[in-house]
Amino acid sequence: MAKRRAVVTIGTLGLERASSVPLYRQLYDGLREAILSGRLRPGARLPSTRMLASDLETSRNTVLTAFGQLLAEGYLEGRVGAGTTVAGTLPETLLRARPEAAGPGRPGRRPRLSRRGALLVGARAALSRGAATAHPFRPGLPGLDAFPFDLWTRLLARRWRRVPRQLLDYGDAAGYAPLREAIAAYLGEARAVSCEASQVIVVTGAQQAVDLAARVLLDPGDTAWVEDPGYQGARGALVAAGIRLAPVPLDGEGLDVRRGGRVAPDARLIYVTPSHQYPLGVTMTLQRRLALLEWANASGAWVLEDDYDSEYRYAGRPLAALQGLDAGGRVIYAGTFSKVLFPALRLGYLVVPPELVDAFVAARALTDRHSPSVTQAALADFIEGGHFARHVRRTRALYAERQATLVRAAGRMLGGLLEVAPAEAGMHLMGWLPAGVDDRAAARAALARDVDTPPLSSFRIRPARGGERGGLVLGYAAYTPREIDDACSRLALALKGARQSG
C-alpha cells in the first residue's frame, strides 16, 4: 500500500486583516517563503483548503486562490482528491542553505541550480508535451493529415540542392530577409497588422516570443496581467522569467480591463489572445480593445498579443489584429506557424515597435543566434508560391467540417452530459459540464477511455467561483470525422460512469 505522507502543520501564517495587501496574496507570500526557507520541504503534504481556511479564519476562496497561484508557478503540486504537496522537483539549492544540501558533484543528490534554474524547473509543468499518439480531443494540434508533405519535402530538397554559402554561415538573428518580407506582407493583408519587414523577427514560436518579451521588457519581480483562464505555455514562460502573474478574469467582451486595473495597477505587461481567447474562445470586442490600449498607453504597460490561431475564422468578418489599432506603439505582436503548418517546425514571428527591434534581435542572438536558415528559406518559398494561402483555405474548410461533425456528434451522444455549441473561430470548442460536475474528475474519466480533453480548471489560476460551470476543452482540427465520432461515444460512457460514481 502506498505510504501516505504526513500532513504538515503550518504554524506561522498570520494574516493581517488591516493590511492593504489582499489576504490571498499574504497567504501566497507566506507559503512561498515557507517553501523557499525550507520550512515546508519538497513532498510535504499541505492541509486541506477547508482546514487551512478554518485555521486561519479566512474564506476557503482565499486559500484556493493562493494555492492556485502556487500551483501555477510550480511551487505546489496537486490533484483533486489526492491533496496538495510541495513540489518534489523544487531543487534544494532554491531552499536557503541547509546542512544536508547537496555539495558539488555529490552523487545521488539533486544538482545545484540557480534561482532561475529552479524557476525554470518549476514552470516546466505548464507546457504540454507531445505524445506518441495524440488522442482526440487533445487541443492545439492541426490536421497533419491535410499538410502537403510532398510539396514541403520538394521545397526543402530544392533549397538543400542549391544551397548558397551564405545560408550555411551564421545568419541574421532577426530572420531570413525574404521570409520577414513574406510575413510582413501576409500580416498586413490578412491581419491588418501595420508593420515593415524590418519590424518582423523570426522566432521559434509563440513560446520564444513570450520568453523574449518578458526578458527584454520586464525585470524579475515585475507583474504581468494574464487571462484567467488562459494559456499555460505563456504563463510558464513569464514565471520562468521571474514575473509575478496577476490573473485577470474575462467576460463576454474579453479581458476585463477595469478589473485588471484594480487587481494590478502596476502591471508592466499584459498577455492577451484577443482574436480567439484561449481556451474560452471569446473574441475581444472593439470597445474592449480600445479600453485595453488606452490603459496600456496611460500606464506605460506593454501589450503582448498572441494571435496563435487567427487564420481559422469560419463565419463573420475577420477582426483585425489589436496591433493594427495601436497608435501608441505599446503592442508586441506574436504569431506562430505551429497551427497552420505543424508544431515541430518551431517557427513563428514577433512584430515589435521599431524602437524595440535592436533589443529583441540582441536577445534572440544571444539566446540561440537564429532559426535554421534553410528551413526559413523553404518556408519563404512556401508562402511566396501561394501554398501557404492555399493550405489555409483548404484547412479552413476542413476544420469547419470537423467542428460541425463534433457539434453533431455531441448533440447525438452527449445530451445532458456535455453542452457543446458551435463557434465562429479556432481549432477547439468548449464543452460545458452540468453545474456541480468536477471537470478534473470528468477529464480523468475521459482519459481512462483514451479521450484527452483537458479540464477548464487546469487553465485557471484562481478557482472557479461558485456557480461557474466546469468545462472540457475539445480540440477537433487534428481528427477525422470517424475519430471524432468514436471519441464522442467513449466520452459519453466516461461521463455517464463519472456521474454514477460521483
Ligand SMILES: Cc1ncc(COP(=O)(O)O)c(C=O)c1O
Ligand atoms: C494560446 C496559444 N498560443 C501559442 C501556441 C503555440 O505556441 P508555439 O508557437 O510555441 O508552438 C499555442 C499552442 O497550443 C496556444 O494555445
